[in-house]
Amino acid sequence: VGLVVALTGGIGSGKTTVADRLAVLGAGVIDTDEISRALTARDGAALEPITAVFGPDIRLADGTLDRARLRELVFSDPSARARLESILHPRIEAIMLERLAALQTDYAVLVIPLLFETGQERHADRVLVVDVPESIQIARVMRRSGLSETEVRRIIAGQIPRLERNARADDLVDNSGTRADLEPRLRELHRIYTRMAAAR
Numbered sequence: 234v235g236l237v238v239a240l241t242g243g244i245g246s247g248k249t250t251v252a253d254r255l256a257v258l259g260a261g262v263i264d265t266d267e268i269s270r271a272l273t274a275r276d277g278a279a280l281e282p283i284t285a286v287f288g289p290d291i292r293l294a295d296g297t298l299d300r301a302r303l304r305e306l307v308f309s310d311p312s313a314r315a316r317l318e319s320i321l322h323p324r325i326e327a328i329m330l331e332r333l334a335a336l337q338t339d340y341a342v343l344v345i346p347l348l349f350e351t352g353q354e355r356h357a358d359r360v361l362v363v364d365v366p367e368s369i370q371i372a373r374v375m376r377r378s379g380l381s382e383t384e385v386r387r388i389i390a391g392q393i394p395r396l397e398r399n400a401r402a403d404d405l406v407d408n409s410g411t412r413a414d415l416e417p418r419l420r421e422l423h424r425i426y427t428r429m430a431a432a433r
């Protein structure tokens with residue numbers, strides 16, 4: 234891989250949508266959310282360490298992680314959040330770097346939702362931010378997840394503010410239009426990243 238692009242954005246901004254499209258154009262995509270889900274799925278490597286720290290009540294009767302309960306815990310208790318992150322982040326990072334080393338594409342896209350919040354910019358040559366106005370963000374997340382507006386706003390409030398995130402981007406994608414509206418900008422970025430990768 235000649236160039237590593239970190240892709241970030243607020244909840245529901247369209248990171249997956251953009252990454253999927255760049256993958257079709259030829260990027261090698263690594264999604265840390267997907268790695269996190271696998272680590273916490275049944276038989277996932279993080280399940281036992283999480284249970285050891287949070288107690289058996291963090292599992293449902295069927296043995297899977299009680300995600301709603303865990304979300305409540307980390308929202309109400311910053312030290313619980315720190316403990317969860319200290320379990321997950323090193324494991325996610327290790328798997329991400331392992332996959333990155335194996336990629337054969339011109340450039341890589343690392344999808345890292347909490348890129349700035351977790352200080353992972355060092356892995357990237359370039360930062361790409363997907364941007365939407367908060368009203369659209371809230372509407373899309375509510376439609377997809379069934380969370381209430383209050384819950385979505387609470388999640389947004391726990392993330393880096395939109396303007397600060399955008400200010401730290403090397404490149405921005407505006408996802409306030411339709412999926413088709415994204416296409417010209419994504420083709421342009423793909424061209425730019427392919428060229429940058431070749432020049433390095």
Ligand code: ATP
Pocket residue numbers: 242243244245246247248249250251266346373374377408409410411412
């Ligand atoms: P999360 O942070 O929750 O993982 P994300 O940033 O990866 O989300 P997506 O999953 O790509 O965002 O998009 C959020 C929701 O909005 C999805 O249901 C997706 O289908 C929808 N969506 C994304 N882009 C658009 C668009 N341009 N027009 C309409 N709906 C969209």
